[in-house]
Amino acid sequence: MIHRLSLAHPGGTTPIVVGAGALEATRAELETWCAGRTLFVVSSPRVRALHGAVLAPLGAAAARVVDLDVPDGEAAKTVAEVAELWHGLLAAGGKRDSRLITFGGGSVSDLGGFAAATFLRGIEFAALPTTLLAQVDAALGGKTGIDLPGAKNSVGAFHMPAFVVADTAWLSTLPRAELRAGLAEVIKVAFVLEPELFARLEREIAGLLDGDPHRLAPIVAAAAAAKAAVVERDPKEAGERRVLNFGHTLGHALEAAGLERGEPLAHGDAVGWGMRFALRLASPRGLPAEDSARLSELLDRLGLPPLPQFTPEELLAVLARDKKAVESGVRWVLPRRLGAWAAVEVAPDEVRAELVEFLAACQSH
Amino acid sequence: MIHRLSLAHPGGTTPIVVGAGALEATRAELETWCAGRTLFVVSSPRVRALHGAVLAPLGAAAARVVDLDVPDGEAAKTVAEVAELWHGLLAAGGKRDSRLITFGGGSVSDLGGFAAATFLRGIEFAALPTTLLAQVDAALGGKTGIDLPGAKNSVGAFHMPAFVVADTAWLSTLPRAELRAGLAEVIKVAFVLEPELFARLEREIAGLLDGDPHRLAPIVAAAAAAKAAVVERDPKEAGERRVLNFGHTLGHALEAAGLERGEPLAHGDAVGWGMRFALRLASPRGLPAEDSARLSELLDRLGLPPLPQFTPEELLAVLARDKKAVESGVRWVLPRRLGAWAAVEVAPDEVRAELVEFLAACQSH
Numbered sequence: 001m002i003h004r005l006s007l008a009h010p011g012g013t014t015p016i017v018v019g020a021g022a023l024e025a026t027r028a029e030l031e032t033w034c035a036g037r038t039l040f041v042v043s044s045p046r047v048r049a050l051h052g053a054v055l056a057p058l059g060a061a062a063a064r065v066v067d068l069d070v071p072d073g074e075a076a077k078t079v080a081e082v083a084e085l086w087h088g089l090l091a092a093g094g095k096r097d098s099r100l101i102t103f104g105g106g107s108v109s110d111l112g113g114f115a116a117a118t119f120l121r122g123i124e125f126a127a128l129p130t131t132l133l134a135q136v137d138a139a140l141g142g143k144t145g146i147d148l149p150g151a152k153n154s155v156g157a158f159h160m161p162a163f164v165v166a167d168t169a170w171l172s173t174l175p176r177a178e179l180r181a182g183l184a185e186v187i188k189v190a191f192v193l194e195p196e197l198f199a200r201l202e203r204e205i206a207g208l209l210d211g212d213p214h215r216l217a218p219i220v221a222a223a224a225a226a227k228a229a230v231v232e233r234d235p236k237e238a239g240e241r242r243v244l245n246f247g248h249t250l251g252h253a254l255e256a257a258g259l260e261r262g263e264p265l266a267h268g269d270a271v272g273w274g275m276r277f278a279l280r281l282a283s284p285r286g287l288p289a290e291d292s293a294r295l296s297e298l299l300d301r302l303g304l305p306p307l308p309q310f311t312p313e314e315l316l317a318v319l320a321r322d323k324k325a326v327e328s329g330v331r332w333v334l335p336r337r338l339g340a341w342a343a344v345e346v347a348p349d350e351v352r353a354e355l356v357e358f359l360a361a362c363q364s365h
Numbered sequence: 366m367i368h369r370l371s372l373a374h375p376g377g378t379t380p381i382v383v384g385a386g387a388l389e390a391t392r393a394e395l396e397t398w399c400a401g402r403t404l405f406v407v408s409s410p411r412v413r414a415l416h417g418a419v420l421a422p423l424g425a426a427a428a429r430v431v432d433l434d435v436p437d438g439e440a441a442k443t444v445a446e447v448a449e450l451w452h453g454l455l456a457a458g459g460k461r462d463s464r465l466i467t468f469g470g471g472s473v474s475d476l477g478g479f480a481a482a483t484f485l486r487g488i489e490f491a492a493l494p495t496t497l498l499a500q501v502d503a504a505l506g507g508k509t510g511i512d513l514p515g516a517k518n519s520v521g522a523f524h525m526p527a528f529v530v531a532d533t534a535w536l537s538t539l540p541r542a543e544l545r546a547g548l549a550e551v552i553k554v555a556f557v558l559e560p561e562l563f564a565r566l567e568r569e570i571a572g573l574l575d576g577d578p579h580r581l582a583p584i585v586a587a588a589a590a591a592k593a594a595v596v597e598r599d600p601k602e603a604g605e606r607r608v609l610n611f612g613h614t615l616g617h618a619l620e621a622a623g624l625e626r627g628e629p630l631a632h633g634d635a636v637g638w639g640m641r642f643a644l645r646l647a648s649p650r651g652l653p654a655e656d657s658a659r660l661s662e663l664l665d666r667l668g669l670p671p672l673p674q675f676t677p678e679e680l681l682a683v684l685a686r687d688k689k690a691v692e693s694g695v696r697w698v699l700p701r702r703l704g705a706w707a708a709v710e711v712a713p714d715e716v717r718a719e720l721v722e723f724l725a726a727c728q729s730h
Contacts, residue, residue: 010375079448086444086520090513093686118483121510121521122601145486148455155451156486157522236487321458 003221007228009142009160009235016140016228018221020213022167023054023128030126031061033162034099039065040089042112043103044072047130050173055103062099066092070111072104074255074264077111077146079155085115096120102161105131105178106138106267109161110153113144117159126163131174132182132216133268135166136189136223137244141231150256151321158236166220168213179211180302181268184247186223187302188271191295192246193230195339197222202294205301243341246333247275250355253318254307260318263308272304273362280354281346282334291338307362312355319351368586372593374507374525374600381505381593383586385578387532388419388493395491396426398527399464404430405454407477408468409437412495415538420468427464431457435476437469439620439629442476442511444520450480461485467526470496470543471503471632474526475518478509482524491528496539497547497581498633500531501554501588502609506596515621516686523601531585533578544576545667546633549612551588552667553636556660557611558595560704562587567659570666608706611698612640615720618683619672625683628673637669638727645719646711647699656703672727677720684716 002019017026039062041055048067059065068088070076089098100123102112109127116125129139145156171179183205190198200219201208207215227244234241251267251274258265265273276299279292322330331343367384382391404427406420413432424430433453435441454463465488467477474492481490494504510521536544548570555563565584566573572580592609599606616632616639623630630638641664644657687695696708 079444079451083444086513090516090519090686118510118520118522120519121508121523143486145483148451151455154455154485155483157483158486321455 001217003217005221005225005228007140007160007232009232011160014160014162014164016164016166016224018135018166018168018224019217020167020169022165026163026165027057030058030163030165033124033126034058034062036063038063038092038094038098040068040092040094040098040100041065041103042068042070042085042100042108042115044108045069046072047104047108051103051130051170055101058101070108072107074107074147074152074259074267077107079146079148081111082115082146085112086119089115089119094119094123096123098123100125101128102126102139103128103130104134105129106134109134109139110144110156111146113159113161114146114156117144117157122159124162125159126165127161128165128167130170131178132171132220133178133185135168135171135220136182137185137227139164139166140224140227142235150260150318152252152256166224168217168220171211171216172213174211176209176211177266177305179209180304181266183208183302184268184272184275184304186219187295187298188247188275189223189226189244191275191338192243192333192335192341193339194222194226197226198294198338202298205298242331242333242343246335246341247271247278249319249322249330249332250274250277250315252322253315254310256318257310257314258308261308265308269304272299272302273307275299277354277358278332278334280358281332281344281350282336285334285336285344287335288337291335294338307359309363310359312352312359315355316352366582368582370586370590370593372505372525372597374597376525379525379527379529381529381531381589383500383531383533383589384582385532385534387530391528391530392422395423395528395530398489398491399423399427401428403428403457403459403463405433405457405459405463405465406430406468407433407435407450407465407473407480409473410434411437412469412473416468416495416535420466423466435473437472439472439512439517439624439632442472444511446476447480447511450477451484454480454484459484459488461488463488465490466493467491467504468493468495469499470494471499474499474504475509475521476511478524478526479511479521482509482522487524489527490524491530492526493530493532495535496543497536497585498543498550500533500536500585501547502550502592504529504531505589505592507600515625515683517617517621531589533582533585536576536581537578539576541574541576542631542670544574545669546631548573548667549633549637549640549669551584552660552663553612553640554588554591554609556640556703557608557698557700557706558704559587559591562591563659563703567663570663574667607696607708608698611700611706612636612643614684614687614695614697615639615642615680617687618680619675621683622675622679623673626673630673634669637664637667638672640664642719642723643697643699645723646697646709646715647701650699650701650709652700653702656700659703672724674728675724677717677724680720681717
């Protein structure tokens with residue numbers, strides 16, 4: 001079954017097509033979109049080798065196809081890589097009406113989307129996310145960007161894709177660790193916004209970790225719909241959209257500190273740990289113990305990998321440059337109960353004290 | 366006299382304040398805007414030395430001021446310079462609610478504005494243009510960006526400044542060559558959109574080239590108002606805004622080819638030559654000889670510097686990668702008569718033939 005969502009935004013409406021066979025279901029529209037134009041395909045050699053053949057019909061519809069390779073993973077989101085894309089787009093004669101497809105995980109849509117957002121002040125792109133994390137989160141919502149050393153996504157732009165095609169067939173080649181990391185984002189959105197989806201995850205988590213495309217499709221569609229609804233109401237994160245940062249404040253710090261140490265954490269795993277930490281801040285503010293226990297237990301069943309031996313100081317240093325910070329400090333998205341949340345200022349002393357206990361507890365396992 | 370315009374756009378309304386004393390007239394608003402925040406001032410050492418003292422009151426209102434230096438001129442609009450700005454913003458603890466001021470010519474607002482557009486996916490900035498060219502053109506309208514080798518403004522973003530303050534007092538230190546280059550842009554907008562302003566330029570051109578701030582103020586205000594009206598109706602250059610590219614198609618090619626050769630042309634001078642070339646394409650399409658003669662004569666009185674010895678081939682090669690090109694070719698903005706224009710496709714053979722004659726004629730002087 002194919003799920004078709006649509007996300008209205010100031011620049012138009014983005015169709016989001018989800019399911020096993022989503023690409024075939026969208027083929028005619030995509031062919032029209034790139035017909036007679038130069039089509040740039042930004043992907044990694046690995047993704048191209050696994051799934052690249054599925055793009056052949058689009059290539060036939062375009063006037064010509066130019067492949068631009070980027071490395072896999074967060075480490076590719078650098079100034080040097082985006083500069084290489086810009087030069088590649090220019091050298092191949094990219095025009096304002098050229099089209100660009102990102103085909104890969106979240107780092108590919110972040111990096112390729114940022115190149116599309118800024119080349120000639122913006123060309124249209126379509127996101128074809130191939131990982132669970134990208135299908136439920138990274139490729140939706142128009143956030144594109146690159147990292148500066150120690151500061152994830154600190155350079156970027158809001159640039160909505162013209163299409164998002166999340167074909168769950170591509171998930172069948174994902175390693176279990178990537179499914180786990182993607183499911184952490186699904187758990188995130190479910191816990192603060194969608195109690196029914198959360199209950200479904202509690203029932204199905206074991207099977208979902210096996211990567212069956214048909215079982216994953218409705219979960220991806222539900223998570224994408226929840227995110228799209230939030231983005232539609234708040235495209236530039238002026239308010240409500242910050243709910244999507246549940247687990248991300250410490251999560252981003254864990255990712256950045258891991259990169260600095262050469263012990264990178266997957267984004268979803270970092271968010272999983274970040275949610276655990278947020279529970280510590282949320283409990284004294286009224287989160288019912290029962291709800292907290294349900295999230296903890298589901299994360300236990302997800303099986304997060306162990307944390308590197310971070311010190312509180314290195315994480316606090318990274319938190320201090322959080323890009324969502326304002327002059328008055330970092331605001332934390334905390335659950336009030338299953339399905340409800342608030343953005344809360346937490347005093348730095350409390351963050352520090354909880355972090356010391358949290359790291360001691362995590363690392364004693 | 367202070368002229369206050371306002372430009373409504375999808376993200377809000379930008380006040381544009383023009384005149385001798387415009388900064389003092391806007392001071393209270395700017396102080397409120399940066400009060401209690403980190404204020405980044407992107408400028409060049411030269412501009413800082415000439416006029417930097419005027420920013421002291423703003424610095425006092427901000428929580429702190431961080432100066433970020435960039436070189437003067439188009440050659441500074443590189444990936445390396447914007448990366449340095451990004452790193453500088455991050456290293457100094459820039460936040461989403463930090464403020465940025467660009468203080469300098471058009472290259473400073475292009476480069477600094479692009480850093481503001483993309484740092485943390487966009488922070489607010491105010492443009493304080495110090496050259497005539499920037500006051501009437503570059504700093505208005507939200508186009509920001511950098512160059513790739515041989516392709517001006519080929520990377521960038523639309524990011525409207527929160528304020529534009531064009532204090533014509535700053536023009537008193539401008540060399541005559543910079544006044545000339547700025548007046549070329551004023552002539553451009555006047556010829557295709559504002560016949561009364563054009564007639565005024567015909568009367569006053571000699572005095573304006575002397576740089577009197579009070580004489581320049583109403584001219585800057587009229588040119589800025591004409592541009593702002595166009596931008597307001599078409600913020601992202603979907604249609605009407607392309608009128609502002611009159612003289613820019615060949616103009617950009619001249620600039621790019623000049624840079625490649627190490628014989629850079631000022632943007633306004635290149636636009637002046639570009640308008641002369643556009644007259645050649647416009648005349649056989651019905652532009653009255655009388656109107657064409659008036660523009661030629663005014664450009665004569667402006668006194669453009671001689672063109673480098675370009676070959677037709679090198680200019681045609683640059684035209685082929687014009688960023689406004691679409692797959693079907695470059696469209697030229699051509700005057701139909703004084704105060705009216707059209708965007709026209711011109712066959713490549715005709716462009717080539719006219720270019721050969723044009724270069725021969727220009728270079729025989």
